[in-house]
Amino acid sequence: MKTNQELLQERTERFTKTLALEKTDRTPIILMIDGFCAVHTGVKLSEFCSSVKRSSEVMLDSVKQLGDVDGVTSAFAVGPIFPMIFMAKVKVPGRELPDNMLWQLDEAEMMTPEDYDTIINKGWSNFMPSYLKNRLGFDFEGALEQLAYAPQAIQNFNDAGYLVYSPLVTITVNEYLSGGRSMSKFMRDLFKMPDKVEAALEVIQKENLEQLRQQIRAIKPQVVFVSPARGASEFYSPKLWERFVWKYIKETADMIIEEGVVCDIHCDGNWERDLDYFKAFPKGKAVFECDGATDIYKIKEKLGDRLCIKGDVPAGLMVLGTPDEVYDFCTKRIQDMGYGYILSNGCTLPANAKLENVKAMIAAATGK
Amino acid sequence: MNSKLIEAMAELDEDTVLDEIQKMISSNAAPLDIVADLQEGMSIIGKKFEKEEYYLSELIMSAEIFEQASALLGENADSGPSKYGGFVLGTIYDDIHDIGKNIVGTIMRSNGFDVIDLGVDVPTEKYIAAIKERKPKVIGISCLLTTCFDNVRQCIKEIEDAGLRQDVKIIFGGGPVDEAAGRYVNADIVCKNAQQTVDYCKKIMGVN
Ligand code: B12
Numbered sequence: 001m002k003t004n005q006e007l008l009q010e011r012t013e014r015f016t017k018t019l020a021l022e023k024t025d026r027t028p029i030i031l032m033i034d035g036f037c038a039v040h041t042g043v044k045l046s047e048f049c050s051s052v053k054r055s056s057e058v059m060l061d062s063v064k065q066l067g068d069v070d071g072v073t074s075a076f077a078v079g080p081i082f083p084m085i086f087m088a089k090v091k092v093p094g095r096e097l098p099d100n101m102l103w104q105l106d107e108a109e110m111m112t113p114e115d116y117d118t119i120i121n122k123g124w125s126n127f128m129p130s131y132l133k134n135r136l137g138f139d140f141e142g143a144l145e146q147l148a149y150a151p152q153a154i155q156n157f158n159d160a161g162y163l164v165y166s167p168l169v170t171i172t173v174n175e176y177l178s179g180g181r182s183m184s185k186f187m188r189d190l191f192k193m194p195d196k197v198e199a200a201l202e203v204i205q206k207e208n209l210e211q212l213r214q215q216i217r218a219i220k221p222q223v224v225f226v227s228p229a230r231g232a233s234e235f236y237s238p239k240l241w242e243r244f245v246w247k248y249i250k251e252t253a254d255m256i257i258e259e260g261v262v263c264d265i266h267c268d269g270n271w272e273r274d275l276d277y278f279k280a281f282p283k284g285k286a287v288f289e290c291d292g293a294t295d296i297y298k299i300k301e302k303l304g305d306r307l308c309i310k311g312d313v314p315a316g317l318m319v320l321g322t323p324d325e326v327y328d329f330c331t332k333r334i335q336d337m338g339y340g341y342i343l344s345n346g347c348t349l350p351a352n353a354k355l356e357n358v359k360a361m362i363a364a365a366t367g368k
Numbered sequence: 369m370n371s372k373l374i375e376a377m378a379e380l381d382e383d384t385v386l387d388e389i390q391k392m393i394s395s396n397a398a399p400l401d402i403v404a405d406l407q408e409g410m411s412i413i414g415k416k417f418e419k420e421e422y423y424l425s426e427l428i429m430s431a432e433i434f435e436q437a438s439a440l441l442g443e444n445a446d447s448g449p450s451k452y453g454g455f456v457l458g459t460i461y462d463d464i465h466d467i468g469k470n471i472v473g474t475i476m477r478s479n480g481f482d483v484i485d486l487g488v489d490v491p492t493e494k495y496i497a498a499i500k501e502r503k504p505k506v507i508g509i510s511c512l513l514t515t516c517f518d519n520v521r522q523c524i525k526e527i528e529d530a531g532l533r534q535d536v537k538i539i540f541g542g543g544p545v546d547e548a549a550g551r552y553v554n555a556d557i558v559c560k561n562a563q564q565t566v567d568y569c570k571k572i573m574g575v576n
Contacts, residue, residue, distance in 0.1 A: 101462065104462070104464065105464075106464065107464065184431070184432055184470070187425050187428040187432070188428075190425065191382070234423075234424055235424045236423060236425045237423040237425050237426060315514050315544055316514050316545075316546060316548075318514075319517070320514070320517070320548050320549060321548075350513075350515055352514065352518075
């Protein structure tokens with residue numbers, strides 16, 4: 001039997017080659033999971049959400065039981081700290097919600113147009129922490145303290161033989177404002193005060209990139225996860241998309257790549273219209289992560305010789321499908337995508353996915 | 369007919385839309401005429417969307433303007449008899465996604481349906497109360513979370529238990545909703561977008 005260290009090495013090698021679109025023994029499988037692990041191991045979601053440490057322990061437990069997966073996208077559940085990413089409140093089980101209900105982002109118009117001025121004049125780092133604390137009632141310091149456990153959480157997965165796909169996560173800056181203003185109001189701002197929104201975004205972007213660069217140098221991850229959460233082409237006219245979404249994806253990815261790291265672009269929703277833009281990235285330096293909404297065959301056709309592709313297994317299939325359907329779906333993806341594909345969930349595996357379906361997905365990758 | 373209002377609506381020029389409405393209100397124009405102009409503007413928007421001159425961003429903006437305009441008109445906006453009867457719409461409880469629902473609501477409204485929007489995180493009792501009070505022919509349930517499919521199923525079951533199921537058609541929609549999900553929750557039909565919803569409702573309500 002292989003030791004955990006040997007397993008980790010084997011999986012890392014397979015993964016590294018896949019990122020570079022090189023030949024491997026088999027397609028790697030990386031699960032994007034959180035709440036599912038609590039359900040799987042019989043832990044209440046309230047307990048699961050009680051800390052970064054606890055969610056990570058439960059996730060590791062669950063993954064060990066699942067067996068031969070190459071790794072996980074994240075080493076802990078991000079949901080409870082969503083306010084730091086989306087600038088919106090989150091309802092947490094055991095606090096605002098019953099013990100066994102999934103956490104929920106509670107998006108509302110919490111940021112005002114006047115806040116754009118504050119951000120422009122005072123800077124993002126002067127605005128954001130107090131906004132989180134005072135306007136959202138979010139325990140910012142507490143969250144930072146909890147996040148200090150993240151390196152240990154990653155280490156624990158590695159020690160158990162699993163790789164952690166993206167130890168560092170960032171969001172495209174427009175999402176901060178879109179989350180804080182609420183998506184519809186933000187859209188309205190893009191029509192009514194585009195220049196002001198842009199000025200605020202520039203301020204945030206500058207600070208964000210600087211901070212991210214320092215983090216990359218400190219952590220030295222293999223992949224950085226960039227989420228343009230609601231940046232899909234389907235949401236925006238080409239003009240707005242280019243100005244308010246793509247610009248920030250491109251700048252962020254360029255910096256990450258410049259630092260010698262692979263950039264994962266988490267593309268939920270339908271991006272078909274704008275796939276050509278992604279040809280801007282050098283071969284093997286970026287991953288197109290999709291959730292089933294963009295036709296993966298179109299991605300493959302346009303970007304397959306350049307970008308690694310990850311994801312696509314639909315959330316709905318994992319919940320309502322049968323193990324045979326899941327197995328067939330995944331097997332077909334593996335065959336059709338060839339090298340440079342990571343079998344993974346379309347965004348997060350739903351908490352109520354069927355265990356047999358997850359097993360079927362793993363079996364499709366491992367051939368066991 | 370106020371062509372300036374229609375055009376401003378179609379061009380998503382919120383300030384002019386609200387200005388024109390104010391002017392029309394002060395010159396005692398009938399609220400229903402104002403609504404008719406807005407709907408005319410909305411249908412131009414719908415066509416532009418089909419031709420890919422407009423995108424979701426524009427639809428969301430149009431929904432925003434429509435909402436502001438309706439607020440100006442207040443109660444008067446839905447005082448008259450609607451062309452095709454009521455359509456109750458809401459996002460199922462535990463789910464707060466509303467962008468798609470709002471678009472469906474706006475497009476339905478601009479096609480002359482009387483849309484009763486119950487909002488998000490809607491408990492079954494609210495659907496039942498709305499069915500009893502407003503007697504819609506169709507209700508639309510939006511759900512973007514697979515974790516809420518069971519809620520929709522339960523909600524439809526309770527509507528049935530309350531003896532109201534035979535009087536309404538239930539349309540189910542939202543990102544991850546497909547035919548299998550529709551069968552799972554026992555909806556009458558699954559609609560993938562706003563236009564399908566309009567077409568289906570017209571059929572049900574006997575409009576050509
Ligand atoms: C925007 C968004 C959000 C926003 C919602 C903002 C808002 N005010 O609505 C925010 C950030 C708040 C959010 C929160 C969450 N989200 Co979300 N979200 C999305 C996203 C990116 C887009 C949804 C959207 O608005 N699409 C645009 C509209 C126009 O499309 P649509 O809704 O499908 O509507 C069209 C049709 O479906 C149809 N339609 C819609 N409703 C209806 C109703 C009827 C009656 C009819 C006939 C037709 C119809 O017509 C519409 C127009 O064509 C999707 C990704 C995706 N691919 O869908 C994830 C997604 C839906 N979210 C997801 C998740 C997991 C969440 C959270 C649970 C995350 C979390 N843990 O907090 C929370 C849930 C909070 C809650 N309790 O609901 C998952 C769901 C996966 C699953 N397991 O089911 C998705 C699929 C992302 C993913 N791939 O993982 N989300």
